[in-house]
Amino acid sequence: MAVHKLMLDDVFDDVAYTLVAMHCTLEDYRLVFLLNKHLKIKLARRSKDLDFNKGKSNYSIFEWEDEKQLTTWSLVSNTCKTESLQEISFGSLFENQEKITKTTHLIPEYKRVNYFLKIENEFSSSKEKYILDTILEIPQIATAYSIDTFQLKSKDNLIFS
Template identity: 40%
Template sequence: MATQKIYIHEFEESDYEVIAIHTTLEDSRLAYHINRQLEVLLARSEEDLQIQVKDGLTGLSRFEFYDEAQFITWNLVQNKSEIANVTSGTGDLFASLQEEIATTVYLLPEFKKVDYLLKIENLEDDLDVEALVKKISDIEWVSLAYCIDKDKLKSKHNLIF
């Protein structure tokens, strides 16, 4: 019997775009403004995107919308979150002293300054991504929005959700 090998790169999707968004807005307010600008219906997902790191487990907020007419999936995901760890003092003098240390966790560590990521899956060729970026940039509280080159991403496996 012949064996057939399937390589993981055969399953990698190339029909998605990732837009980086720099803003001071809260996640729900950003989703509201994106809904108005792009005429989509992003809604809060029932479950946050969970990331496990050595310091613990954290959740990144996620808003999603599936456009049934065009078969396009939209995901707005927080890029960074903090995990708070409580440590106790050592020795007799500081034994009762407790300190809280925060560790920042990133969905895409190579883009640490990015606040949110908008992942658009199953894009058609007629959808102009640059026009979408321009509309997002037109939101008053968005300081910067741009497309991320997905071929240069080191942690693209984090975008599988």
């Protein structure tokens, strides 16, 4: 009986995408408005946020699928702040509770980055530079830069579907 071996190496290749890190203090909806205006895109909030650790950390996400260019644009927050109550006892008769704010990051290697813009398409370097220059023209954004995705340790967190 013959043995058939199937090779699936080409099927699971990495999807080409550009990742732009942005530093700004804007709320996510305000940043989306400015990006839509300057880049002429149509980002809209997803009905559900990104959920990691079984609901312990949620990250806001905005997406737009460009049918003409076959491109998917995603803006995701890098920080999630959660509050919890922790009981403090000093050996006294009364128990006290203290609010603890815990901050988690989608991409822990870039803790200072506020938002990531992921563009799923293979752009030429000139198109990528145009997008980055357009983002840097927005006065409310302190800085923005491209990230080499091959160097990321937590690139699995960037799989949104």
